[in-house]
Amino acid sequence: MICGRCGAEFDIINMSDRFCSKCGTMLSMAPSGRSTQRTKNDGSFEYNIELATEIGTILHDQFSTKTGYFKGHVMPEYIMPNIEPGSRELALYYTYVLSVDYQTDAHRLWSRSRTQYERHPEMFEPEVILGTPDEELREFVQSLGARFPSNGVNAWKTISKILLSRYDGDPRNLTMTPITTEELERRLDKFPYIRGKKIGTLFQRVMGDLGLLQISDLDRVDVAVDLQVSRFTFYTGALIPVGSVSGSVQQSPIRPAIEKIWREAARNIGTSPWKLDQPIWVIASNQCTHQMCAPCPIRSLCEKHFEVQVQGNQLIS
Secondary structure (H helix, E strand, C coil), X not given: CEXXXXXXXXXXXXXXXXXXXXXXXXXXXXXXXXXXXXXXXXXXXXXXXHHHHHHHHHHHHHHHHCCHHHCCCCCHHHCCCCCCCCCHHHHHHHHHHHCCCCXXXXXXXXHHXXXXXXXXXXXXXHHHHHHCCHHHHHHHHHHCCCCCHHHHHHHHHHHHHHHHHHCCCCHHHHHCCCECHHHHHHHHCCCCCCCCCCHHHHHHHHHHHCCCCCECCHHHCCCCCCHHHHHHHHHHCCEEECCCCEXXXXXXXXXHHHHHHHHHHHHHHCCCCHHHHHHHHHHHHHCHHHCCCCCCCCCCCCCCCCCCEXXXXXXXX
């Protein structure tokens, strides 16, 4: 057995001896019987693609079949209010709520948004939004559970103006015919709060998955890097900082590294990166946040690098 972190070599007698005697790292056995090997580091991070693939396989299998840890689970954004599937109204609902899904409690945001839509569906119409005084709109956005309601007012009004002037008030018209993610990103560049790598990626995943946008290469959409996905990635040991690495998880070199490790794992599994995003987020928000490992379906693989901290959007290692 060779430790993937420090390179120490030793015999392993049984699966209870799964910690390196040199550095204490948890050892993971690949299906072939080989120990997990990390790629050469890039100067900032060590990538354990084999471990990420093992973890991703378990999460993808359970999540896609709604078995094991994920039995009966539905992501909060996929629990819809009473709106016709594929409709303009549903596209508007998702566009506005996704624009304020930033550093907030997602379960609360989507639950409150569903309730408010049932009560005030008109508040998700671009003409009504533009005619609503800023303070009144701020109170409404805040009632959804948005963390930054003032930013939400600016986002909703700007989005409404663009939709009415360029897309006949219908987000679905962003893709009248199938387009690539690259082209969609260019079109979204003028929209505040639904562009960029975090919300923009989430927007593409949800709208594409629900058929509200026609995206020809949806399978290329990466994980949406946020606090939860970052914490999971570093805690498990799929990605390990080399020396002292700190900074925003939304910036280089951290975000590209997180995207890369799960992109590689998804390729090995034969799925899309965004299909790993959802189970990773669920595990991270429910278990990693509180370091509650007992119920976790990948606890025997996780290296538990709790010394690596992600606070807000900042990595501290």
